[in-house]
Amino acid sequence: MELYTLSAAELAKLLREGKCTATDILDSVFARIDAVENKVEAFVTITREEAYAKAKEIDEKFARGEKLHPLAGIPIAIKDNICTNGVLTTCSSKMLYNFVPPYDATVMQKLNDCGAILIGKANMDEFAMGSSTETSYFKKTKNPRGLDRVPGGSSGGSAAAVAAGMAPISLGSDTGGSIRQPASFCGVVGLKPTYGAVSRFGLIAFASSLDQIGPFGRTVGDVAMLFSAICGRDPMDATSSKHEHADVLAAIQGDVKGLRIGIPAEYYGDGIDAEVREKVMAAVKQLEEAGAIVKEISLPSTKYALSAYYILASAEASSNLARFDGVKYGYRAKEYSDLTDMYERTRSEGFGEEVKRRIMLGTFVLSSGYYDAYYNRAKLLQRQIADEFARGFEECDVMITPTSPSTAFQFGANTSDPVKMYAADVCTINVNIAGLPGISIPCGNGADGLPIGLQIIGPKFSEDVLLRTAANYERICGGFNTVADLA
Amino acid sequence: MDYEIVVGLEVHAELNTATKIYCGCKNSFGSEVNSNCCPICTGMPGSLPSLNEKVVDYAIRMGHALNCTINNVCKQDRKNYFYPDLPKAYQISQYDVPLCENGYLDIIMDEDGNTKRIGVTRIHIEEDAGKLLHAERFSGSLVDMNRCGVPLVEIVSEPDIRSSKEAKSYLEGIKAILGYLDISDCKMQEGSIRCDVNVSVRPAGNDTFGTRVEMKNVNSFSAAERAIDYEAQRQIAVLEKGGVVLQETRRWDDVNGINEVLRSKEDAQDYRYFPDPDLLTIVVDEAHVQELKDSIPELPVHRLQRYLREYGLPYFDSNLLVENLDKAAFFEKTAALGAAPKSVTNWLLGDITKVLNDKNCLLSDTKMTPEKLAEMIALIDKKEISNNAGKTVLDEIIFSDKTPAQVVEEKGLKQISDSSFLEGIADEVIAANPKAVEDYKKGKTNVVGFLVGQCMRASKGQGNPATLKEIVERKLVAL
Amino acid sequence: MKIDIKHVAKLARLRIEDNEMAEVEKKLLSVLEMVENLPELTGNSSGLDRENPMELRKDEVKPSMKRDLILANAPETRSGCLLVPKTVE
Known part of the structure; x- marks a missing residue:
């Protein structure tokens, strides 16, 4: 058995049994990277040297018999919008092509304290704006389950x-579906925590009121373990919550007897591929057979979420991305006549089309005379959507929906039409708007052989219930932990 | 035609908290460039603000002192604009719900202590920007980010001010309160207190406002006076010529005493304010708001009126005392010990202040106490020492633990009024100065002063000069 | 619906060439059309949430970062400062 195919929990067990070392794990993972990264192109930066140095430290600690965190010695990939001290952090943008943060994000600090080993910075849509990773300035990452797909x-x-076996676990960020939708497309598990559950300090902001860092893994257990390592109040992030999180690792052992699963009809409408609906409902049926109670519910404001999302997210982004002006860090235009010209050329040359489009939209909706029509209305709608969810959760414990309307699409399929691209987020966006947790888990494949994901949504701080539901389905279908075959 | 000047002021005061408003960097002036900086105050990607609780407390105290309603539930908003001294390209400020609003400040209008009420529209908290440094040596500008994130309160007045003199009074009133509350260093030369001035004029008796012009770069209170007078005259001249005052922002040039257009109405900035999503709602406990209210000391204007009324002090002295809370407290304690108020201010604002200035120190740095000053004044009043000896006593007690009585004893400063002793001295002096006596006989009466001086010297300064003068004159006449 | 693309671009400090205007406007309008379908809602989103108050920071000094690190990513520096094209105001 190759170490790179194992889950983080299995690796942690082997490390404690002395059956392998952190260095052995890195050897296997980097061998896998050397073999498949040229096909997948998942990384912007690989931190091989630093990783081996860290692994040596961890191995020495194990050798001395020190008690270490379950993540000690476990390789991890980090999305390239999370600041890593001394390691290039680009947001996959030309604007930050050379930015080396002088500090660690709080999540990175926590992972370092646990002894997890950073192996590289993962590619992404530029400044997290996109649903396909095609807007990266550097490279187009391929779907390991089908290399012609995003x-x-x-x-x-x-x-x-994670899907390609280049890392057992990773961190992403989710503003409108950015963890759950790629988890669905790549056939892995991805959790978007409750807004405020994980510190955003060091996460380069896209839309501050919606962004949340969350874990990827090939098993529910790994995702639970990683979540429990990074969650909790951080005084450096005013929006992080003091909530006492339940022991999610214990929670996933529970069953689903009596669990009330709500099926919101609005998420199973015309825009959703039939095979996606069928697979998701088949999974729901299996949970019902395991003792869950299934009921139909309604979330009528769902249809407005996309509009509210693009107003709020773009407005915040237009302000968050204003700091990239060629003065303090990153790209500066080579030629300019004066200060304003320097600003304009730097920003026009440094940002890609999609980013500029959203900055324009956000600037427009906040500009004088339009605030009430757009921003204020979107805020009111946000509250309406959140209230609707809250009422929904009086009738059920979790809701299950498709994660994405379809399986992974082909490169270029939606790039010319932004509105069509935005529609790919239709199932996930509401969850961010309402600040709720959501998890995507694989639930079979489509006719094209590509993974389909289902999304479980819960009330605020119900990560334990989401993970328990996910773990039950994982057990029912005999486990998700498969590494894509890229031979 | 007669015109009325209408002025509104926006005062920015840096708060003297230990740390900046959103990070733990030191809030201090005069450090090496870019040395009080961290990822938060320099707007590094991924950094987030966390609000300093003292900033909220200080602003609420200012709100109480200016009789404001305190919005104990409020928020912070982003003001978006690009400039190299603003690293995030937005300033975190407060837009539609400021921490304090609807207050007023009573300003002193005359030496009788009569006041006029100036409305305070709002007080909000915000972060300061960095500093731009320019040098001829090269073609660019330099950015020092030490000041980025220094906490500010912005105090906005109603357009209730009608002259540059009133504006100055208002500004001094604000400054005095900031000092009383000890929430700002108020150092004009370090830019810790700055103001923007809004000026309009209208024909006297008219009750609609004229077009308002905002002036930036007003860096001192006296500059504010000059800027207002200049701008009002400029607007009046425009109107007199049948022209129209344009709504614009102008820049005051204090060196040349003129202003020039910075931007017109058409170029007005669109700041795209919206609630800062990185910060949650500020909620201050009602009990804490009250606690802060209870901590407000008697305010300068009330104190001034009390000094005029209760102690019968002249306006000038009262004003000097009110400007310095330490001295004011010292004054009141000394007067309470029975010393005549005017004697106390004479010493406190005279000789004591001179020592403080010479040594460049504060009253609290000395060993002077109200008890010591009261004792000294009592010695003078009882004619036990001369006023001159008092100065010697002061020099001895101000930096030591000695009491005035001890010094008088040690230095033998006790004034001698015993006439038999003084007569003896006078006899000796007259005998020793036959030339002076001759002159006196020739009608040069001014030699009396000389002879009294000789007597004082012979008595080692202890003779009561008034008594000596009497004796010398009597003896000369009798000769 | 008409957007003053030039004005918005100026506010955002983005440079849009004349020949790009039409395309930028078309794409923005298509997004705005999508966004327009918001229902009529009345009221003011005050942005205040009394139930969810912010925890404030104690006024305690923490060490600042070394200047070299603060400036390490800057495109241009001089005399320990960021260097920018000359400012006018």
């Missing part, structure tokens, strides 16, 4: 690295 996005690199 891996989804924006955390495409993080999902692909």
Whole structure:
């Protein structure tokens, strides 16, 4: 058995049994990277040297018999919008092609403290704006389950690295579906935590009120383990919550007897491929057979979510990305006549088309005379959507929906029409709008042989229930942990 | 035609908290460039703000002092614009829900202590920008980010001010309160207090406002006076010529005493304010708001009126005392010990202040106490020492633990009024100065002063000069 | 619906060439059309959430970062400062 195919939990067990070392694991993982990265292109940066140095430290600690965190010695890939001290962090943008943060994001600090080993920075849509990772300035990541397909996005690199066996676990970020949709496309597990569950300090902001860092893995257990390592209040992030998180690793052992599963009809409409509906409902049926109670519910404001999302996210992005002006870090235009010209050329040359489009939209909706019509209305709608979810959760414990309307699409399929591309996020966006947790798990394949994902949504801070539901399905279908065959 | 000047002021004051508003960097002036900086205050990608609780407390105290309603539930908004001294390209400020609003400041209008009420529209908290440095040596500008994230309160007045003199009074009133509350260093030369001035004029008696012009770069209170007078005259001249005042922002050039257009109305900035999603709602406990209210000391204007009324002090002295809370407290304690208020201010604002200035120190740095000053004044009042000896006593007690009585004893400063002793001295002096006596006989009466001086010297300064003068004159006449 | 693309671009400090205007406007309008379908909602999103108050930071000094690190990513520096094209105001 190749070490790279094992889950983080299995590797942690072998490390403790002395059957392998952290260095052995790196050897296997880097051998896999050497073999398949040229096909998948999941990474912007690979930190081989630093990783081996860290593995040596961890191995010495194990040798001394120190008690270490379950993540000690486990390789991890980190999305390239999460700041890593001394390691290039580009947001897959020309704008930050050379940016080396002088500090670690809080999640990175926590992972370092656990002894997890950073092996590289994962490719993404530029500044996390996209659903296919095609807007990366550097490279197009391929879906390991079908190399002619996109891996989804924006955390495409993080999902692909895990699916391809180049890392057992990874971190992504999710603003409108950016963890769940690529997890669905790549056939892995991806959790978008409750807004405020994980510190955003060091996450290069796209839309601050919607962004949330979350874990990818090939098993529900790995995702639970990684989530429990990174969640919790951080005084450096005012929006992080003091909530006492349940022990998710214990929670996933529970069953689903009596669990009320809501099926919101609006998520199974015309825009969703028939085979996706069928596979998701088949999985629901299996959970019902295991003791869950299934009921239909309704979330009528769903149809407005996409509009509210693009107003709120673009407005925040237009402000968040204003700091990239060629003064303090990153790209600066080579030629300019004066300060304003320097700003305009730097930003026009440094940002890609999709980013500029959203900055324009966000600037417009915030500009004088339009605030009430757009931003204020979107905010009101956000509250309406959140209230609707809250009422829905009076009738059920979790909701199950498709993660994406289809399986992974082909490169270039949606790039010319932004509205069509945005529609790929229709099932996931509401969850961010309402600040709820959502998880995507594989639930079979489509006719094209590509994975289909189902999404489980819960009330705020119900990650334990989501993970328990996911783990039950994982057990029912005999496990998800498959590494894509890229021979 | 007569015109009325209408002025509104926006005062920005840096708060003297230990740390910046959104990060733990030191809030201090005069450090080496870019040395009080971190990823947060320099707007590095991924960094997030966390609000300093002291900033909220300080602003609420200012709100109480200016009689404002405190919005104990409020938020912070982003003001978006590009400039190299603003690293995030937005300033975190407060837009539609400021921390404090609807207050007022009573300003002193005359030496009788009569006041006028100036409305305070709002007080909000925000972060300062960095500093741009220019040099002829090269073609660019340099950015020092030490000041980025220094906490500010912006205090916006209603357009209730009617002259440059009132504006100055208002500004001094604001400054005095900031000092009383000890929430700002108020160092004009370090830019810790700055103001924007809004000026319009209208024909006297008219009750609609004229077109308003905003002036930037007003860096001192006296500059504010000059800028207002200049701008009002400029607008009046425009109107007199049948022209129209344009709504615009102008830049004050204090060196040349003129202003020039910075931007016209058409170029007005569109700041695209929206609630900062990185910060949650500020909710200050009602009890804490009250606690802060209870901590507000008596305000300068009230104190001034009390000094005029209760102590009968002249306006000038009262004003000097009110400007310095330490001295004011010292004054009141000394007066409470029975010393005549005017004697206290004479010493406190005279000799004591001179020592403080010479040594460049504060009253609290000395060993002077109200008890010591009261004792000294009592010695003078009882004619036990001369006023001159008092100065010697002061020099001895101000930096030591000695009491005035001890110094008088040690230095033998006790004033001698015993006439038999003084008569003896006078006899000796008269005998020793036959030339002076001759002159006196020739009608040169001014030699009396000389002879009294000789007597004082002979008495080692302890003789009561008034008594000596009497004796010398009597003896000369009798000769 | 008409957007003043030039004005918005100026606010955002983006440079859009004349020959790109039409394409940029077309794409933006298509997004705006999607966004327009919001229902009529009245009221003001005050942005205040009393139930979810912010925890404030204690006023305690923490070490700052070394200047070299603060400036390490800057495109141009001089005399320990960021260097930018000359500012006018």
